[in-house]
Amino acid sequence: MILRLLFLPVLVLACISTSACAALNVFATTPEWGALVTELGGDKVNVYIATNALQDPHHVEAKPSLVARARNADLMVATGAELEIGWVPLVVQQAGNPKLRPGQPGYFEATAFVPMLGKPARLDRSEGDVHPLGDPHIQTDPRNIARVAGPLAAKLAELDPANAAFYQSRYKAFDERWRAAMVRWEQQAAPLRDVPVVVQHKGFTYLVAWTGMKEVAALEPKPAVEPTVAYLSEVLATLQRQPAKMVIREAFQSDRPSRWIAERAKINIVVLPFTVGGDSEARDLFSLFDDTIARLLKGAQ
Amino acid sequence: MSTSHLASALVASALFATSAAACAATDSELAEIREQIRTLKDQYETRIRALENRLQAAEAVAPAASASAASSTSASASTSGASVSAGIAAFNPAISLVLQGTYANLSQDPARYTLAGFAKTPDLSPGRRGLGLGESELALSANVDDRFAGNLIVSLTPENAVSVEEAYGFMPSLPNGLVPKFGRFFSGIGYLNEQHQHAWDFVDAPLAYQAFLGGQFANDGLQLKWVAPSDQFLEFGAEVGNGDNFPGSARNRNGVGAGSVFVHTGGDIGASHSWRAGLSYLETRAGARAGTQLDTMGRLADVAFTGNSRTAIADFVWKYAPNGNTREGNFKVQGEYFLHRERGDLTYDATGALGLTQAGAYAANQSGWYLQGAWQFMPYWRVGARYDRLNPGRREFGANADLLDTGAFHPDRYTVMLDYTPSEFTRFRLQYAQSTTRLDVTDHQLFLQYILTLGAHGAHRF
Numbered sequence: 001m002i003l004r005l006l007f008l009p010v011l012v013l014a015c016i017s018t019s020a021c022a023a024l025n026v027f028a029t030t031p032e033w034g035a036l037v038t039e040l041g042g043d044k045v046n047v048y049i050a051t052n053a054l055q056d057p058h059h060v061e062a063k064p065s066l067v068a069r070a071r072n073a074d075l076m077v078a079t080g081a082e083l084e085i086g087w088v089p090l091v092v093q094q095a096g097n098p099k100l101r102p103g104q105p106g107y108f109e110a111t112a113f114v115p116m117l118g119k120p121a122r123l124d125r126s127e128g129d130v131h132p133l134g135d136p137h138i139q140t141d142p143r144n145i146a147r148v149a150g151p152l153a154a155k156l157a158e159l160d161p162a163n164a165a166f167y168q169s170r171y172k173a174f175d176e177r178w179r180a181a182m183v184r185w186e187q188q189a190a191p192l193r194d195v196p197v198v199v200q201h202k203g204f205t206y207l208v209a210w211t212g213m214k215e216v217a218a219l220e221p222k223p224a225v226e227p228t229v230a231y232l233s234e235v236l237a238t239l240q241r242q243p244a245k246m247v248i249r250e251a252f253q254s255d256r257p258s259r260w261i262a263e264r265a266k267i268n269i270v271v272l273p274f275t276v277g278g279d280s281e282a283r284d285l286f287s288l289f290d291d292t293i294a295r296l297l298k299g300a301q
Numbered sequence: 302m303s304t305s306h307l308a309s310a311l312v313a314s315a316l317f318a319t320s321a322a323a324c325a326a327t328d329s330e331l332a333e334i335r336e337q338i339r340t341l342k343d344q345y346e347t348r349i350r351a352l353e354n355r356l357q358a359a360e361a362v363a364p365a366a367s368a369s370a371a372s373s374t375s376a377s378a379s380t381s382g383a384s385v386s387a388g389i390a391a392f393n394p395a396i397s398l399v400l401q402g403t404y405a406n407l408s409q410d411p412a413r414y415t416l417a418g419f420a421k422t423p424d425l426s427p428g429r430r431g432l433g434l435g436e437s438e439l440a441l442s443a444n445v446d447d448r449f450a451g452n453l454i455v456s457l458t459p460e461n462a463v464s465v466e467e468a469y470g471f472m473p474s475l476p477n478g479l480v481p482k483f484g485r486f487f488s489g490i491g492y493l494n495e496q497h498q499h500a501w502d503f504v505d506a507p508l509a510y511q512a513f514l515g516g517q518f519a520n521d522g523l524q525l526k527w528v529a530p531s532d533q534f535l536e537f538g539a540e541v542g543n544g545d546n547f548p549g550s551a552r553n554r555n556g557v558g559a560g561s562v563f564v565h566t567g568g569d570i571g572a573s574h575s576w577r578a579g580l581s582y583l584e585t586r587a588g589a590r591a592g593t594q595l596d597t598m599g600r601l602a603d604v605a606f607t608g609n610s611r612t613a614i615a616d617f618v619w620k621y622a623p624n625g626n627t628r629e630g631n632f633k634v635q636g637e638y639f640l641h642r643e644r645g646d647l648t649y650d651a652t653g654a655l656g657l658t659q660a661g662a663y664a665a666n667q668s669g670w671y672l673q674g675a676w677q678f679m680p681y682w683r684v685g686a687r688y689d690r691l692n693p694g695r696r697e698f699g700a701n702a703d704l705l706d707t708g709a710f711h712p713d714r715y716t717v718m719l720d721y722t723p724s725e726f727t728r729f730r731l732q733y734a735q736s737t738t739r740l741d742v743t744d745h746q747l748f749l750q751y752i753l754t755l756g757a758h759g760a761h762r763f
Contacts, residue, residue: 063569067528071529097476098474125726129725254629
């Protein structure tokens with residue numbers, strides 16, 4: 001009796017909302033994939049971005065808002081490589097939307113299309129919060145964005161065949177612009193080659209590999225383990241033997257460790273946007289790399 | 302890795318096949334056979350090595366190949382993304398383990414623990430004094446097939462007993478927001494009820510949970526949840542179960558002993574705030590439900606209740622983290638309000654221990670609530686505070702009025718805690734409570750607790 005009373009108005013609500021949205025509903029776990037879907041899908045997709053650039057994507061809870069959005073999504077675009085392991089499986093399970101389960105056409109994992117770096121040699125929690133499948137922060141290398149864009153466009157076309165030609169043409173246009181931009185970025189970033197840097201969190205593996213910078217040290221003794229003063233002093237000793245130009249951190253990380261080391265080693269602090277929306281300059285994928293390179297060049301001076 | 306294993310397996314099977322003949326064979330024949338086996342082994346080893354080399358080469362080019370090939374539409378159908386781990390072990394359930402222990406300093410004897418004016422299940426108490434092991438929890442979960450998934454959570458008690466906390470199957474393959482669950486599970490009523498004890502912000506359950514749900518309400522039965530297809534989170538749930546657990550009891554009857562319905566809603570306000578609120582209703586039947594209750598003489602009398610029990614709960618939780626980034630600091634407030642109604646018969650001194658066994662009609666309308674907050678003021682460190690209060694409400698004991706009508710007394714408790722979480726998998730907690738659950742008796746409770754989580758990465762519940 002009570003049940004019947006409750007279900008009736010909700011069923012009405014359900015009918016309204018499903019007929020209202022004909023476009024493809026996409027649930028993007030992080031801003032960079034949300035931005036890429038927008039580049040490829042234009043107005044044919046409704047993109048919901050589950051996290052913002054100032055959030056640590058490891059530490060997200062299965063919030064009611066995320067469950068509600070996953071309920072209606074046709075496609076989930078995730079980073080994968082266990083970045084979202086703490087919340088995406090629970091969100092999908094609670095939402096009762098089997099389309100988004102791993103292995104289903106509605107689940108897209110960006111790391112499946114990218115050669116992974118930073119696979120730990122030893123798999124043990126005593127090594128900190130390690131990622132067994134490699135460093136999942138693949139978005140810091142523009143070549144990875146290019147690698148993911150093709151399969152993602154194909155995925156949109158697969159789920160929405162009526163607009164397949166639209167996605168394909170947008171992908172072609174994006175790919176052309178992106179490759180031209182990469183040539184420009186690589187020219188601009190040329191002075192960064194072999195520049196020694198310190199990273200706060202080991203989240204820049206791909207950026208370092210792409211630009212050819214030299215990662216001299218990390219401020220976190222182990223992934224996601226906050227540095228102690230004793231450990232920072234060790235890093236400082238390393239820097240005295242092997243000087244670095246700058247210390248790099250993500251916008252959502254605490255500024256304390258990088259400030260501590262920068263003051264003593266007399267090096268620059270560079271706060272990178274890390275993803276779209278990480279600072280006021282990084283408004284989309286193109287400006288994300290424009291801004292990242294500009295900041296690094298400034299820090300290398 | 303597999304080369305030597307495979308080769309030795311081949312050798313072993315070859316030896317086995319030839320062993321019957323070998324019994325009668327001469328030394329020269331044996332030598333010949335050995336030589337044949339060695340050649341065979343060498344041949345296979347070279348072949349396997351060649352295969353391994355080819356596999357490695359293929360793996361090296363695979364990412365590049367998939368990236369370029371996938372730009373054509375046909376390529377992406379199979380490459381939908383899940384990372385593949387090899388070997389038989391991939392089919393093993395995910396295993397996780399929670400290890401806990403406490404040091405408790407209690408100013409009152411925990412054996413005399415009671416909630417004055419409320420029926421209490423016999424096993425509820427603040428726990429033992431001194432050093433003690435907490436419940437160790439073992440959880441196994443995996444997909445069963447393309448339709449079902451299963452989950453088992455076993456609790457190993459410090460008294461060396463094993464209890465099945467949860468054991469259920471569910472159907473993540475069902476579309477349209479439907480999530481059915483069956484087996485034994487913590488009911489979806491309230492906010493805290495579905496969470497395991499190691500995920501709580503305090504060592505112990507709120508008094509209202511102790512008084513009205515026996516600590517935490519689990520059911521053997523069936524649950525169906527449905528999430529509405531709206532952008533505002535709206536979830537409806539209904540459960541039926543055997544109702545063996547408090548506030549019901551095992552009745553040796555066919556049919557259903559407990560039923561509940563609940564609704565949850567929630568969302569975000571800006572990037573920094575999120576919330577959830579809910580309403581729940583639970584109805585159970587009890588047959589000679591055993592408990593203890595403080596009588597007018599101050600004795601802990603055994604009582605037995607037969608009748609029906611209805612509980613309504615309103616719950617809310619609100620969480621704040623600047624820009625949604627919980628790492629540097631966050632704040633959380635939660636509260637639940639309980640209304641509890643029982644109608645039936647109550648037998649005083651049910652076990653006859655006092656020689657005063659007597660049955661009487663019983664009716665009670667009671668309530669209780671708690672409000673708590675936890676603040677992470679810097680990475681790893683949180684402080685929290687909680688206030689608990691129970692309202693004995695209106696109770697009619699019929700023939701037992703002289704023995705059990707102890708008058709209006711409001712049990713309450715003040716709790717503060719400090720916890721340190723150096724990684725996602727470790728937590729240490731210091732908790733102090735002033736618990737007044739009997740007239741003029743205040744228990745000063747100090748707890749020191751550790752919680753270690755091993756194995757598969759746990760989920761971040763809201």
